[in-house]
Amino acid sequence: MKxxxxxxxxxxxxxxxxxxMLLVLTILTVWVSxxxxxxxxxxxxxxxxxxxxxxxCLYFMHLKYDNKTNQVxxxxxxxxxAIFVGLVGxxxxxxxxxxxxxxxxxxxxxAFEDLSQSTPELVKRGQELFKVHCIACHALGHAxxxxxxxxxxxKIYETIVKGLSDAAMPSFSDxxxxxxxxxxxYVDSLKK
Amino acid sequence: MTQHVVAEHFESAxxxxxxxxxxxxxxxxTEILLFGGLFVLYIVFRGLYPELFHEAxxxxxxxxxxxxxxxxxxxxxxxxxxxxxxxHNDSKKAAGLLLFTFLCGLTFMIVKxxxxxxxxxxxxxxxxxxxxxxMAHPKAPLFFSLYFMMTGLHGLHVLVGMGLIxxxxxxxxxxxxxxQYFTPVELTGIYWHLVDLIWIYLFPLLYLIG
Numbered sequence: 001m002k003x004x005x006x007x008x009x010x011x012x013x014x015x016x017x018x019x020x021m022l023l024v025l026t027i028l029t030v031w032v033s034x035x036x037x038x039x040x041x042x043x044x045x046x047x048x049x050x051x052x053x054x055x056x057c058l059y060f061m062h063l064k065y066d067n068k069t070n071q072v073x074x075x076x077x078x079x080x081x082a083i084f085v086g087l088v089g090x091x092x093x094x095x096x097x098x099x100x101x102x103x104x105x106x107x108x109x110x111a112f113e114d115l116s117q118s119t120p121e122l123v124k125r126g127q128e129l130f131k132v133h134c135i136a137c138h139a140l141g142h143a144x145x146x147x148x149x150x151x152x153x154x155k156i157y158e159t160i161v162k163g164l165s166d167a168a169m170p171s172f173s174d175x176x177x178x179x180x181x182x183x184x185x186y187v188d189s190l191k192k
Numbered sequence: 193m194t195q196h197v198v199a200e201h202f203e204s205a206x207x208x209x210x211x212x213x214x215x216x217x218x219x220x221x222t223e224i225l226l227f228g229g230l231f232v233l234y235i236v237f238r239g240l241y242p243e244l245f246h247e248a249x250x251x252x253x254x255x256x257x258x259x260x261x262x263x264x265x266x267x268x269x270x271x272x273x274x275x276x277x278x279x280h281n282d283s284k285k286a287a288g289l290l291l292f293t294f295l296c297g298l299t300f301m302i303v304k305x306x307x308x309x310x311x312x313x314x315x316x317x318x319x320x321x322x323x324x325x326x327m328a329h330p331k332a333p334l335f336f337s338l339y340f341m342m343t344g345l346h347g348l349h350v351l352v353g354m355g356l357i358x359x360x361x362x363x364x365x366x367x368x369x370x371x372q373y374f375t376p377v378e379l380t381g382i383y384w385h386l387v388d389l390i391w392i393y394l395f396p397l398l399y400l401i402g
Contacts, residue, residue, distance in 0.1 A: 019266070030400065033396070084229075
């Protein structure tokens with residue numbers, strides 16, 4: 001039983017110190033939030049949170065005095081979390097087609113192209129997208145998914161954005177603007 | 193006082209203790225990855241709609257958030273002390289500290305309840321219930337869905353932690369624990385600190401950085 005008590009001696013005073021530091025850091029993080037440091041806001045907030053979290057793990061959870069296995073096991077959680085964040089983040093933020101032009105301005109150059117004019121490239125892109133997003137319901141030649149021939153391209157675009165509540169068609173507003181126009185021109189080309 | 197008997201597949205009380213603790217740490221890894229999913233969602237949506245998160249975080253009550261942070265930190269502190277007291281054969285003080293920890297958990301939930309009622313009253317529940325008009329951003333419900341999911345899952349963990357603390361408290365009063373056997377107190381403590389750890393991140397992410 002000696003080993004049990006090894007990490008206990010004199011720790012109650014350490015707990016008081018840690019408790020005090022956690023409270024001071026909490027005040028600090030709230031105080032900092034009232035000042036604007038631009039991009040540094042999130043860096044400072046996460047830094048303070050990580051210091052607080054480390055204090056809790058090392059002292060309150062006894063991880064500092066625990067055996068190596070438990071330390072490695074717990075740290076591995078954060079390694080896996082980093083992989084999770086890294087892969088999802090690189091997919092979402094660096095894949096052009098899922099960027100959201102209306103909020104981020106990543107596709108600011110798209111404003112210079114007139115997407116409402118049909119081009120062979122857009123129609124081809126629309127055909128590829130159609131196979132992914134639309135074909136499940138709009139199987140070509142299937143009665144339920146037939147397109148009305150009198151519909152204008154503007155109307156097609158609006159339908160893609162808003163969906164049709166009476167025909168159970170969902171909104172595809174989470175596609176990029178270019179993707180929506182590509183689909184519009186492809187569908188438009190089908191009815192001719 | 194009842195004497196704890198070490199299960200026969202363990203060599204010693206120490207081995208039994210270490211085995212239980214390793215099990216708990218593995219469980220905590222799965223907990224971090226469970227919350228990790230929500231943190232990833234947060235990062236993705238924050239990256240896509242930075243101005244939404246900036247605006248929406250001002251609709252959360254910082255004072256109540258900060259109050260809950262202090263409450264949880266204090267409860268973690270008393271929990272750590274309680275574990276230490278049990279290990280020093282001081283069940284009486286340990287029971288008092290555990291009771292205080294439990295009451296902190298209760299305070300946290302009451303504050304959370306007040307926050308939730310206010311938010312629900314404002315029409316911030318996601319889906320068809322969303323009727324908040326002060327924000328023009330078309331994706332406004334997104335932030336509040338994340339808010340309810342993250343704090344809701346965390347609140348559930350607080351409730352589970354409170355249940356565990358109550359159980360350990362009853363057993364401490366009964367005199368089940370001593371310097372020779374305190375595994376449930378130690379493990380409940382580590383779990384409770386994890387609940388605190390998650391809140392340490394949730395608080396700045398949701399309430400502070402706009």
